[in-house]
Amino acid sequence: MARLGFLQAELDSIREQGLWNTIRTVESPQGSWFVVNGQRVLNLCSNNYLGLADDTTLKEAAKAAVDRFGVGPGAVRSISGTQSLHLELEERLARFKGTEATIVLQSGFTANTTTIPAVTGEGDLIFSDELNHASIIDGCRLSKAKVVRHAHNDAADLQRQIQAAGECRRRLVITDGVFSMDGDLAPLPALLEVARKYDCMTMVDDAHGEGVLGDHGRGIVDHYGLVNEIDIEIGTLSKAFGVVGGYVAGSRLLIDYLKQRGRPFLFSTGPTPADVAACLAAVDLLEASDDRVQRLWENARYFKGKMHAAGFDTGKSETPITPVMIGDAAKASQLSRELFEAGVYAQSISFPTVARGKARIRAMISAVHSREDLDFAVEHFTVVGRRLGLV
């Protein structure tokens, strides 16, 4: 115990700085409303963009897969854990994304930490947006490449950084597609133009674009009309797809290589039959109909319009991620707390996740919210916001 005593000092310091992360307990399925810490509240904080996390078709698919394949894959995929379902999902995802191939992994986080160290190493340079997700940062740390950060969404700064960095063996330009705290989009065409000029590999993490942007939710690369122009696409199956898992999409060459050299693929057991079957059902639904994606965008536009009319600033979001900008961390956390008491669960986000003075409430809109749900949210944001002098 004494050897771990330093952890107590760390925890005390986290508490003193007001950075303690209180983790609430969910006691029902994810939906527009759910039960949290015993209270039924409106859900404005999940990534369940299309409402698939509790979809009947996905649940039936998962149950059927358990009956046919059991609950666990039994081994890492490279030994005896690749089930026909995994291969089927990889083929269907490749068709959905319009790439030659995909590899399915345990999570979106793992997809980044698998890929980055596999394609870069000593003597290479990685050019990474300063606001890239933690899983990209950790993937870069696992690579022996040197990491150079460029200003957020700034292709001109990317070019300056590439020029200043000089010669190297290989270069990788890597960015989030949708930035999860602001909901803004990476300027992929401009980044790609610079990357091409300097012969850089390109990689985009589409975690929050999948199921949201592009035709039938095919993601940011489709949104920009760049299918097969970006070398490496990372996807997650745990947000709009409503399940859990991650994948990499790209050329057959890339995917063959990751199946030989991707360490989490080789050394960690893959997704379960239930997860994979539910993801297959999600791909079916997305291919068959764009309705959910359209409803998501209608809801996002409706909510943002109402929040603006009520006097709130929703930042620079271009997606259903709606940051309600507050500034002061204590005020944002008080707003979140009082909203929860009023029946609206919307998470406050502050330093170190966002810059100091940029605290906000992040409202996550879903296709399954009704107009009444969104009106309920705006009403309570307004009442509590007025009481706190925010609007």
Ligand SMILES: Cc1ncc(COP(=O)(O)O)c(C=O)c1O
């Ligand atoms: C940009 C980005 N990449 C990756 C991930 C991780 O995805 P997963 O939850 O599937 O591990 C997230 C999740 O928050 C994300 O926002």
